[in-house]
Amino acid sequence: MPVLFTPKRLLIAALAVALAVAAVAGQSFRLFERAWFTVTESGNADRWRGRSLWLPDYRVTIEAQPVEGIERNLSALAYDAQRNTLFSVTNAGPTRLVELSLDGKLLRSIELRGFQDPEAIEYIAPGRYVITDERYQRLVAVQLDEDTTVIDADDGEQLGIGIGTNGNKGFEGLAYDTKGKRLLVAKERDPVRIYEVTGFPRLADDEGPASVNVSQDLDRDKGLFVRDLSSLDFDEKTGHLLVLSDESHLLLELNADGEPISSLSLLKGSQGLEASIPQAEGVATDRDGTLYVISEPNLFYRFEKIDR
Template structure:
């Protein structure tokens, strides 16, 4: 006698919840992140000696408001001035900060549509990324700078995979190889390597080259990219993700070796970082972070 199939709503609900959980886990790259935790634990003794090893960092300035500033985006360290630079886009400005997060000055930007990143290149020379137009602008900043007009400076428009406001979101510079690393925020997440810009030696012709590393980008278990930083001492790169609340350290081969979580309770944080937009390190290995609307953080390595 044929058995009658009975409808079990709990079984269907369980199946639905498992399906939703699997989709969310894939969307948030939880499987890759969990596997990296295992690898990090297995190789910690080997990797720790040759990296920044972000797991050892603890917050020493936690969510300090930057007075008089909102809508901060990106961060870079200037070793000559011993200060930090960031940009805002409403209104468009460059801001200079002390290493304690105090506002030192603002510089007006003209002719920039949506400035989202700034990177120190050499004494007085910076590159600003205009997100929507995927434009890079080489600018000069000195003690007397009050206004920077994009029309006055060398520019490069790449227009790679134009996608509204999901364009260039972060910059980093490797001075030894003279390569500019450019982060595309998402859809998909990408890190481009630009050689030949900014044009340093004007006596030589411009030779531009743009490289990608799909294998490295596939290892980035994050939903988006907000900022980049390059550590000359180790040759490693830091990649900041706002949506994943994470900083990832990548070695010279582009493999993740350590992470810094931006969630409450991690690394001494009293609250989760609300919207991380910029990361930078100084010559002493201190890590600086800014978050919208105007919050400033400093992390320092603990050697206990």
């Protein structure tokens, strides 16, 4: 006997399809976890505000300022504690390492040779940095000083990590824990992962034979309700990790146990932003806790904590 599709049955079917689509979208975009975190975040303010960065207290003070001398493809950000400046890379035509002042002015540009797709840079020690080459999933430790004009990947210490290779969905972010001598490496997506590397790069005070170890914290990574990872930054004072997501328009602060405790939205109207940050690619904090973000094509942002 044929089934009669009455208006009531069609409405029920349409609602069922809509609910199924909403459930799939919610899981894909991690909307449920993010919504729950938003509800609980303010309730944790008294617990965490005095012993964390506490991102809700930040407000933008420099917004969408173009970096003069860079037209496009500005990617990644690192703070050099010795020089009190910022470093970034460009990953196309030509590839360069650039030094910026804390107000987003271009100080110098250094040619990168032998890097196909540099996506992240991290300060390790005076004159010592690590750069990721995303497509090859390799890390390259390089040296530079005041007179450096060219950096060649072949001259640097290299480490290849071919874990879950996936085209250009590779290593997008770096952070360094000086006390723990851990290099934290962000895999962009499919799935998002944060690898912990010890033993690389070799430092001047390292003794004995080289021993490199790569590990994961799957419980922490599964708790990241973001669609991708664009950049990382490690705060030495608190031992907390900042995780930047371009697609989720979000910056997360993770405590020492890897749990999200605070966030900063990159959308219009949040943190004083007059417009959404279009494509956030790098984050860094300085010794005073001031927060910096860069966005493609060449936009510079500074966030400062307001007094409470």
